Amino acid sequence: MKRRGIVVSRKKSKTYAYSYEQYEEQGKGPKNVVEDILADKEFPDLTELVIGCWGNPWEENCQEVINGIVANAGRFSHIEKLFLGDMNFEECEVSWIMQGDYSTLWAAMPQLKELTIKGSTDLTLGDICHEGLESLTIICGGLPRSVMKSIQNAKLPNLKKLLLYVGIEDYGFDGNESTVKELLEKSDFPNLDYLGIVDSEIQDELTEVVLGSKYMEQIRVLDLSLGTLTDKGGRLLLEKIGNWPNIKKLDIHYHYLSDEIKDKLEKLPIEVDTSEGNEEDAYDGEIYRYAMLTE
Structure with a gap:
């Protein structure tokens, strides 16, 4: 599916995006996104809105998109799912995506049930307070402490799904395990x-x-997928996960487990995804393992 302007609708979801060529030749950018969405005859029938590449996302952030949605909140009142930043690496590397400030979005979209954000450069969530949000996903190469702090203090009484790409220091992660521990506590x-x-x-x-x-x-x-999980973490899972019969699925796909630990985890009496095993690299006596989204 090529992303040239407004693209193919799928049920009640639709993606709006500009190519770099449209940015260069037609001047299309973040300032035009909301205008084009509101002009689309199909838009009133949608429940899911996906914003892809806005032409030059490595130079201009998406603040005008967020501001436009907030300014026209009444016309976006039927949107229950929002994904802002859905683009592949050919359009823009995830660490280059210039995000924005979502502080005003929470009050403007009380009907929103799912929010997915891709990219963490200049990302601000502000004071999160939303009665209806059920799913929050942030996909990035590195999650800043400031964003984690906003999530830590969030008032989301109906949140059912929280998916955070922690990432690495080179791409924005400026915390450690204690930062994540504090968030969860x-x-x-x-x-x-x-x-x-x-x-x-x-x-x-x-x-x-x-x-x-x-x-x-x-x-x-x-x-706990997509990271550098080794037998150390695998043994912890084998030792402890049986303490919680409420756990029905364990996702650890993309990992660095040995076949022995992987096989034992697959025998747990729950659904376990151990696909995409990786082998570590060795160079000059050093061992290297890589998280999945590190470019």
């Missing part, structure tokens, strides 16, 4: 059912943090 999501702390180069350490969190008593899906 101080946040209050009484209806959380799916917890994903993924895509980290300290996945073993984060596995220990997550297994020690209060959310283990309530979630049904534990997602």
Whole structure:
């Protein structure tokens, strides 16, 4: 599917995006996105809105898109799912995507149930307060502490799914396992059912943090995928996950587990995804493992 202006509709979801050629030749950019959405005859029938590449996302952020949605909140009142930044690496590397400030979005879209954000450069969430949001996903190469702090203090009483790409220092992660531990300790999501702390180069350490969190008593899906999980983390899972019969699925796809530990995890009496095993690299006596989304 080529992204040239307004693209193919799929049920009640539609993607709006500009190519770099449209930016260069027609001047299309973030200032035009909301205008074009509102002019689309199909838009009133949508429940899911996906914003892809806005022409030059490595130079201009998406603040005008966010501001446009907020300024026209009444006309976006039927949108229940929003994805801002859905673009592949050919359009823009994830660490280059210039995001924006979502502080005003929470009050402007009380009907919103799912929010997905891709990219963390200049990302600000502000004071999060939303009665209806059920799913929050942030896909990035590195999650800043400031963003984690906003999530830690968020008032999201109906949040069911939290999926955070932790990433690496080179692409914006400026915390450590203690930062994630504090988020899980101080946040209050009484209806959380799916917890994903993924895509980290300290996945073993984060596995220990997550297994020690209060959310283990309530979630049904534990997602520790896309990182550098080794046998150290795998053994922790084997030792402890049986303590929580509420866990029905464990997702650890993309990992660095040995066949022995992988086989043992697959025999757990729950659904376990151990696909995409990786082999570590060795160079000059050093061992190298890489999280999935590190470019």
